[in-house]
Amino acid sequence: MTRMEPATPMDPGVGVTVVGLDAAGAPPHPALAPVLATAGLVVGAARHLAAVPVPAGADTVTLGPLAPALHCLADAVxxxxxxxxxxxxxxxxxxxxxxxxxxxxxxxxxxxxxxxAAAFARAGLPWDGAAVVTAHGRDLRPALNACRALPLVAVLTAPGAGAAELGAGLIGWPRRLLVAEHLGTDAERIHDVTPVQAATGTWADPHVVLSRTDAEPAVLADAASPQASADAVPDPVTAGGMRVDNQPAAAPAGGWALPEIRYAHRDSMITKSEVRALVVARLRPRLGRLVWDVGAGSGSVGIECALLGAAVLAVEQDPEAGATIRANATAHAVTVRLVTGRAPEALAGLPEPDAVFVGGGGADVLAAVVGRRPERVVLTLAALDRVAPAVGLLRAAGYTVEGSQLSAARLADLPGGSIRLAATNPVVVLTGERQCPT
Structure with a gap:
């Protein structure tokens, strides 16, 4: 095996040297001065160029649009x-x-x-299990949904996508937000606030937001349903196998489409595992997305979406079923926000979903759901006379519709060691997909 020699860390003759200036306010890297002394081109934001001794003979490019800087750097190389x-x-x-x-x-x-790292240090918090996401130059919703789904998230912000907007979107989730303004400067300020306080505050840019919760309940009760479990959240390193870079979550270690015995349920009122496998696949849950589970019942569909990293909001009118959802979410160590109320009225004012599973309710519920224009709507129907009206409603709202009937037969033991097939009730699964502009 050939021994690899370590590279000279600050050799100015090799391409472009990218140097970070410390957000914690420490002096620049000690090797920066000799690198700058030999530089023929220095690129940076105006505040960075003003903070270091740029040699008199070097060309400078002040960052705004990146394309001119890339052109100059390519020429220098x-x-x-x-x-x-x-x-x-x-x-x-x-x-x-x-x-x-x-x-x-x-x-x-x-x-x-x-x-x-500086924000977590100021807060005195460990962050080896934190998710780090960005709203800088991107849609705010994935970062916001990560804060809804996970117990510890750091958000890099931008004007119009900062603490005020995150706070407004987290009202209803028991979170604390730490807003770190102007880190490493004389103007540094650290604020520990509620989502309401963040939403109504005025924040200086640049700032970083840490969204966190202490001993968060597994199910977050809506104001209409104040009772909630006090169980602590799982370690975010292992919860649901999430990745932390706005990419799809990895598969949870325990799998999904779990057998019905893994959930508490009443009178077999639960989406069967074979059906649930297709429903979850059609919902496409992942970190950064918000899924509604309407008519949640046992909560099995929403819980499996949460296991795959999505933020989940369960709507259920039956308080006893709500207690079951809480117990199941605790057992599977995921966070679900529960809204107790009858759809479609209970859907008013809820944050906009990316995907919705409709497990119960009539045409009025489906109409209310498609009126919110989620990217995907998935519903299960046992009664065939409801299929055509549902397809028509989805198509009229601009959705492309796919449908399948699932009819499973499971192995069942017979006396004497024989085995038979026991049929489950057939179910029609409809998926409506809205074409979103790219």
Whole structure:
């Protein structure tokens, strides 16, 4: 085996050196000065260029649109002119490193303490199990839904997608938000607030938001249903096998489409495992998405969506069924927000879903659901006379509809050691998909 020698960490003759400036307020990396001294090109935001001793003979590019900087960096690399890019904190964490690599530039990276690490340090919190997501230059909803689903999330924010917007979206979820403004500067401020306080506050940019909860109940009771379990949440490292980068969640260790015996239920009122497997697949749950489970019953569909990383809101009119949902969510160590009430009235004012499972209710419930325009609607029907009206309603609302009848026969033992097949009730599964603009 050939022994690999360590690379010289700050060799200015190799491509582009990306240097992070410490979000915690520490001095720049000690090797930055000699690298800058030989640099022919220095790229960075105005505040970064003002914070370091740029040599008089070096060209500078102040970051705004990235394309001009990429062009200048490519020219510098071609001419073997040493180039330095200044960035905040750890530039490999939702930072400029990804864009520079995509442009094919050879890089060396010297990270500093990231704003996320600094925020957790200010709060005195461990963060080895935290999810880190970004709302900077992106739709806020995936980051917001990660905060709804997980007990500890750090959010990189942007103007219009910050603490106020996150707080407004988390009203109804018992969260505390730590808002860290201007980390590492004389203007640094740390605020520990409720979602309501965050929603009504005014926050200085840049800021980082930590969403957290202490001893969170497995089911979050709606105001109409105040009773909730006091069980603590699981370790977020292992809960549902989530990844933390806005990508789809990994499969949960215990699987999904679990046998009915894994759930408490009343009078066999539960979506059977064979049907549940298809329903969950059609809902496409993952971290960053919000799933409604309407007519939740035992909660099995919503719970399995939560196991796959989605934020879940269960709507159930029967208080006894609500208690069952709480018990099942606790047993499977997932978080579900429960709204006790009769649909469609109970759907008013709920946050916008990405996907909805309709496990109960009539045409008025389905009409209310499609009126909210989720990307996907999945429903199960045992009565054939309800299939055509449901298909018509979905198509009239602009959904492409697929349908399947599932009829399973399970092995059952007979006296004397023989085996027979026992049929389960056939069920029609309808999936409506709305084409969303790209």
């Amino acid at each position: 071609a001419a073997r002119v040493p180039a330095v890019v200044l960035a905040s904190g750890d530039p490999g964490l939702f930072g400029i490193v990804r864009r520079l690599r995509a442009a094919g530039l050879p890089l060396r990276v010297v990270p500093a303490v990231s704003s996320v």
